Amino acid sequence: MPDADTRRRLANLQSAVRLAAITLRATAAAADDGRPIDTAALRGAAADLDALATDPRKDTAPMTRVHTDEPQYAAHNGRISLRHADTEAKLPPNGATTWWADGTTSYVLNFRSGHVHGWTIADEADTVIQAVDSLRAGEEISGDRLWHALQDVRRLRTRLEAVEAELILYARENGTDGRPRMPLREIGENLGLHHTTVAERHGRLAAGEHAPWRHWLVQGTARADMYGGTGR
Known part of the structure; x- marks a missing residue:
């Protein structure tokens, strides 16, 4: 190996x-x-x-992976999409959700942000959900699946950290009524943090101490040059 x-x-x-x-x-x-x-x-x-x-060792950010070792509960054709032994749904699709007779549930995600953003998050979340199912079922996770599960968990976590940080900044910006969109106490309640901790964190973010992957989130948008940049 x-x-x-x-x-x-x-x-x-x-x-x-x-x-x-x-x-x-x-x-x-x-x-x-x-x-x-x-x-x-x-x-x-x-x-x-x-x-x-x-440098082939460089860990690039917006990537879609191809797994060679798939979970037992469903065969895969590419990434995200499932191919089932029985092609008929157990129940009629309900909005974004379809329940299959083999016990698998499919949930359709919608995005307009393209492959670099929406697709990447969906791909990594798909890997994490597979890992959750395998761990709960006592299923063997071996080979490339384990490697990519660990890798995608880390990547998704760093993306979510960037989104959370940018939402804190956005929440404290003035809305259409000329006032901050959300008070510090409400932000803290949603994040499980004391409002003083939120205030300190917002201050650091506003001063330019951004999440490592802020560039991935705001590149090519009007927010790229806000709060000291990092989004080009």
């Missing part, structure tokens, strides 16, 4: 190539349909490939 460093290099290379292929296909489809081209996604995929060409 390859050592940890080799496995990491291969996983990062595979992920970057996979994302580049997805991005190119999406770009071609958009061009065929006359829709706007997602130039941010193209630049992100190119940056990942450039980074890996320089």
Whole structure:
């Protein structure tokens, strides 16, 4: 079995190539349909490939993984989508949810933020849910599944930290009525923090001490240059 460093290099290379292929296909489809081209996604995929060409060990951020060792409860065809032994749903779909006779539940996520943002979070959340099911069922998690489960848990956590931090900033910005959208006490109640802790954290964020992956969240938006930047 390859050592940890080799496995990491291969996983990062595979992920970057996979994302580049997805991005190119999406770009071609958009061009065929006359829709706007997602130039941010193209630049992100190119940056990942450039980074890996320089250092294959580099841990690039917006990547979609291909797993070779799948959980027992469902066969997979690609990422996210499930292929079931029985093609009929146990119950009629209810909104975004479908219940299958083999015990699997499918939940459809909707996003417009493209492959770099919406797809990436959905992909990592899918991995985490599979890990939860496997751990609860006492199912063996081996090979690439364990490697990617640990990796995706970490990546999703860092993305969520960036989203939480940006929401704190957003909540304290003035809304349409000219007042902060949410008081510190309400922010603290939602985050399980004392309002003084929220105030201190907001102060650090506003001064430019951002979450490590803020760039991933706000790149290409009007927020990229706010609070000292980091979003280009």
